[in-house]
Amino acid sequence: MPFALILFLLMLLTGVIWLLDRFMLRAKRPAGVNEPWWVEYAKSFFPVILVVFLLRSFLFEPFKIPSGSMIPTLHVGDFILVNRFTYGLRLPIVNKKFIEINQPQRGDVMVFHYPEDPSVDYIKRVVGVPGDKVVYRDKKLWINGVAQEQQRDGDYNYVESELRFVHTERYQENLNGRMHPILLNPDMPLLHLGNVANFPQHEQCSYSEVEVSCVVPTGQYFMMGDNRDNSRDSRYWGFVPDDMIVGKAFFIWMNFGELKRIGLSIE
CATH class of the missing domain: 1.10.287 (Helix Hairpins)
Structure with missing residues (x-):
């Protein structure tokens, strides 16, 4: 419940x-x-x-980061605050919007109910808004035909929960003028095609070994994790409808394992 x-x-x-x-x-x-x-x-x-x-x-809802899909922006164990009103006021329980305020923008870090199991909350970054054509090719994003700039920012290594060492390359991605870090693992494929679900409006997307291309339907959003090769996101399970949005993540208020992260804003 x-x-x-x-x-x-x-x-x-x-x-x-x-x-x-x-x-x-x-x-x-x-x-x-x-x-x-x-x-x-x-x-x-x-x-x-x-x-x-x-x-x-x-107003505000607490949320704990359960996985590494948003590294390096968010770490496992981060306790964050989610702004519930920035995208409009919603009725509790049914999550029906009754006052419109703002719409999610590309680059926002957003919490939402997981479309495949709405009892579970997910957190990813908004990559595509309604009407956008999102293409992920050669591990680079194209939005409406415009390549989103990536700048190499060194290496980034971390250890997963099962004590497995992971080596990645860190980049700064410019998503329509908003900079944020992402991780790319050169040893991982662009996509695991066998893991793509038969989600609603699947016909809006096309898949190949080298490219994912989707046109975002009205009232829905395309989400991706910043840890691109360790994130099960819209590439696999489709779009996030507006009525599944929880709010915008904006602040880290606690991490018992990394106290220096307390007080960091989420960009």
């Missing part, structure tokens, strides 16, 4: 108990008799749960 739904049910339960006590039970309780424990607990927890629910639903 999604955490937001659990929080909502707890808020509803404690709120109902608080209202019942305020307007019915308190008047029937003999003078000098203490409140039942369940009433006392509900009255104590209801305002806390209410504030957490409102903050998490409309």
Whole structure:
């Protein structure tokens, strides 16, 4: 069960108990008799749960980075904050937008519900917005026929969770004027064709051993991880619909294994 739904049910339960006590039970309780424990607990927890629910639903939501698909921008173990309102206000639980504010832009680091399993949240970078033609060829991005510049920025080595050493090449990618780091592994193929799913609007994409080409449908987005050869993203499972967007990642507030990362902004 999604955490937001659990929080909502707890808020509803404690709120109902608080209202019942305020307007019915308190008047029937003999003078000098203490409140039942369940009433006392509900009255104590209801305002806390209410504030957490409102903050998490409309302002900021915490998220922990579970994998290395966004290295070097985000590391495994980073605890980040996600801005829930920058792309518009949405109804809790159903995630239906009711106030439009901004649209996701190329280069944004975005959290969303994974299209193949909406109970799971993913984080990737927005590469294509509605109407874009995204081409990934020779491990370089082309957006609407324009090559996105890559500048070599040395090597980058890291160790995966199973203690496997990984050597990659680091680049600075200019995605429509916005610079961000990416990793490319020269020993990995452009794509593992056998892992491409039969996702909705698959006909918008074409695949070969040397190129992936997709036209992004209306109201959907094309996402890629910064660790390009260690990321299962839109190349494999398709597009992210607007109603699956959670928000924009913007701040690292904790990493117990790398304290120096605390306070870093996410670009």
